[in-house]
Amino acid sequence: MGIKSLGYMGFSVSDVPAWRSFLTEKVGLMEVVGSDDDNALYRMDSRSWRLAVDKGSTDDLAFAGYEVANPQALKSFTERLQEACVQVKTGDAQLAEKRGVMELISFEDPFGLPLEIYYGATEIFEQPFVSSRGITGFLTGDQGAGHYLYVVPNIEKGLEFYTGIMGFEMSDVIDIEMGQGITVRAYFLHCNGRHHSLAIAEAPLPKKIHHFLLQVLTLDDVGHAYDRIDGVKDSSSDSNLQVPENSDAAASKVTTTLGRHVNDHMISFYSETPSGFELEIGWGAREVDDQTWVMARHKRTAMWGHKSLRNK
Ligand SMILES: [Fe+2]
Structure with a gap:
């Protein structure tokens, strides 16, 4: 019932245009339509996104999202965190919508790094991943x-x-x-x-x-x-x-x-x-x-x- 995988990462960066160019022209990710010079999302596979790059000042990892299987797993994980006296925010439908997941919880690790645990990520097999630089694909x-x-x-x-x-x-x-x-x-x-x-x-x-x-x-x-x-x-x-x-x-x-x-x-x-x-x-x-x-x-x-x- 535990964490299945690291599902997504978000970065706070001072130069979003430089990141857009780096991730598409160099790395070969697929930029999600609607990305701009303040907020940009990237696809690596059938998921609607895996990496987020947002305008900010820290130039560092801003959040990480870990995936669990289903509502029961999220519930038991929430209880486990609460038993360990971790302050957990639940029911944030707006954030879940933004992340394209069915439900999530958010909290901080002991050093203040924002973490999210979710289930029900958006899959878009109907819009296949196409690398901007001909990468065969990513192992996800x-x-x-x-x-x-x-x-x-x-x-x-x-x-x-x-x-x-x-x-x-x-x-x-x-x-x-x-x-x-x-x-x-x-x-x-x-x-x-x-x-x-x-x-x-x-x-x-x-x-x-x-x-x-x-x-x-x-x-x-x-x-x-x-x-x-x-x-x-x-x-x-x-x-x-x-x-x-x-x-x-x-x-x-x-x-x-x-x-x-x-x-x-x-x-x-x-x-x-x-x-x-x-x-x-x-x-x-x-x-x-x-x-x-x-x-x-x-x-x-x-x-x-x-x-x-x-x-x-
Ligand atoms: Fe490494």
């Missing part, structure tokens, strides 16, 4: 929208909330050397077959999230996205998917080269979003099976690659 379905690496001021409190109350299972940890003798332990948490929908760490970083991830269906999708973000022109010059001349290459850049992670085995790269935090685009992750999975500890983030290009 029962694995949800992707994942994000969440930076918290107190890891014990964070784990208590996300594993103890939200019900995430631990996949593994990576002890990440941050330099100057600082090692940060990142915890990778799952709620379905996706190796992690949420990674959580106490780290000296300026924003709530270090990055979010979108997983594509083919390795070539990763490579083409890399070239678009790295400013390499599309070689198929007769294609209507060609990157436009004077596209704003300066507005986005690769921050970490192609590499493969030690824990989820994702082949991915990272780029800087117009808000400073990063986007990971990946393919080929392994999945967790709760019947057989045992957690592990890793001392590196990458099997190979993933060289940082920051400060280069």
